[in-house]
Amino acid sequence: MKALLATLTLSLLLSSTTFAGNWPGWRGPTSNGVAEGSGYPVSWNSNKNILWEVAFPGVSGSTPVIWGDDLFLTTATDEKNEVLCLNKNSGKKKWTTEFGTARAGKHKKGSGSSPSPVVDDQFVFAYFKSGDLACLNREGKIVWQKNLQKTYGEDTLWWDLGTSPVLTNNLVVIACMQSDNSYIVAFDKATGKEVWKQDRNLDAPEEASQSYSTPVVVNQDGKEIIYVLGADHVTAHDAQTGKQIWQVGGLNPTQHKYFRSISSPVVSDGYLIAPYARGGSLTGIKLGGSGDVTKSHVAWTIEEENEFTDVPTPAAINGRFYVCSDKKGSVLCFDVKTGKKIWGDRLPRNSNKFSASPILADGHIYVTREDGTTFVLEQGDQFKLVSENPLEGFALATPIFSDGKIYLKMTDKIYCIGKK
Template identity: 25%
Template structure:
């Protein structure tokens, strides 16, 4: 192992070169370049090789990868920290920090929840206490910053701020969640000045907004509903340019301690929303006049804060809020009919102990003809998903630790992810980078 003379960084081995004609992309946005955990990267191999690791602090924020740089957002002591490192070596390029006094009232760690995002010029972060920051990607210098909680008089939500903002053209879309309004605000991404504000009556949940062009019109979908009495929330469909609320669809459990946390999944002119505290999943048809018509509801397909993926007319996702009884489920998109549900049991040996682990609150990425699943406890599996069942193609135990909920960043054949808690073997919280690059299209077993 080669140490690059930086505290907290261990460099293991350089990644392979990309295959000729490899298809690659940055991972700038929440759930990747298409906002739905669908990646076009290819070719990828099923075996993993650790390239580098570096210690990190508290937090649940996934990393962002852009222009050969990985951005990690975490908490060290009494500070929220934004660090930029070289994607292939883990070497720090710059670091920015500010004071955070957030304390989680439910006992979860006090680090940020929202993924950093980037337009290739700047990096945007939204801290757990509502601090919105824009930094130069090249230097880490502050471009602008705002205290959203103070500016919009937003009280602390159940688990702090957790809805990653969205970059849409020249706008930065932020779920604010003041019950008196606004629910969603668009800022000029270059200056931080408000451009429009939309909605009222629903507080912020933990679902990130997503964009889509439907019937020739650019629209935003925001799924709200967090800490409020009475318990209210649901889907807002907003005209992207003006902030006009075109439609609302109430969808939140009446149970007080519940949240809407899965990002809306847009499929053609339909949108799937889901929560796991009673309402579960529903598919809505978006009519040309902007009305939302429910097509079906499945009371047994309730995703928590993972977002279901769509493949060839079927939805796949984790039902329930776990960690036990959180199976992987397949539902037919057309009818909402459940076709199968399975909860794998993964036997792992660590520190002389044999553990039986489930995927629990796993995340899914559809890529290269297969599904890449990161289980909550650090198990990485390649799956073949189809309406008849699933097949485990391969699996690797990256670590054994709790609460590794964040979707990994897949970019240029490298998988960058977070271990969010101390491992069973004593390993620290870490940012880890794995090489999945195949040198040819024969570099992995075909599942097509």
């Protein structure tokens, strides 16, 4: 286990160095909600520390990404899926690329562009509710595109597509978990050629078989592993072949019909944390093993109805993980290895919920409420609220952090927040 922890720590450090200043995917450079660097503001409002504000067309719940000086975001108008590129320092639009035919959202918080894009030093990948997946170069030219629903079957989710694409060293990977015909598929980044497709049809009842969560890619002992949460299970897959390495079941012991999952897993310190049961449970799983490791590798489970997280994905660092309770408006801190609660309390009461995921930056915790208010807390040994920062807008996207600035996207505009 010590060797595994050392490898994971080294992997995170190497990833942090590689992506210095970048925010390549919706959970940040190490996929666990942790921002690099320091100097991020902890206080702002419409008249303070707003460096720029830019509106965009359509309605969008996706989280932006950053590489270098480029900020990429997705949206969908009445007709087209769109990828926009802005200069992160000025907010000036560099280009817009349209492709596919947009599909409207069903839920009041939904849209055709809930999945977040992902970027590396060469390409930007964008995925939409319509099933359209495209690879663009950094200048906005489409390198390749395809429609997963036309290729593999129609979307049978009851609500709006939410899972985001993730990257391995050479592949872009998407998990499709629905009532039937569930699968994970990987394409060559440069060509779009299908490299592998792995069925993932597990024994979960009705809506519990559906998932809106995003996989996590971790470099473990020099080998990339993809972890997927959904359909009452966590599965681990070889990133180069898609072959399942292990699985953990039992996340829905009562076989509840409607335990669809939205919150994604987080990996830290040799453990995977799986939020489940619509905010009713958290499960800690030791990494490693093969086959069905439910009995041997589930380290702890804590259950309490509506206490934890249904939508926001936890953030983790230094043996602790942090949860934002979307229904109760609480922020809680737990020990990764034991599941023991270290602290937790409610934020100021409000009828609005939390959809954005928490971010850990420079010793603070940032959580954004749907009414555009961001709360900043300390990462210390007790619940301590530092500031409450209101902005106009409806916030579903998670804030992203780069070079001392915070980018907070509403459904129709984006703010750049920095110290003036």
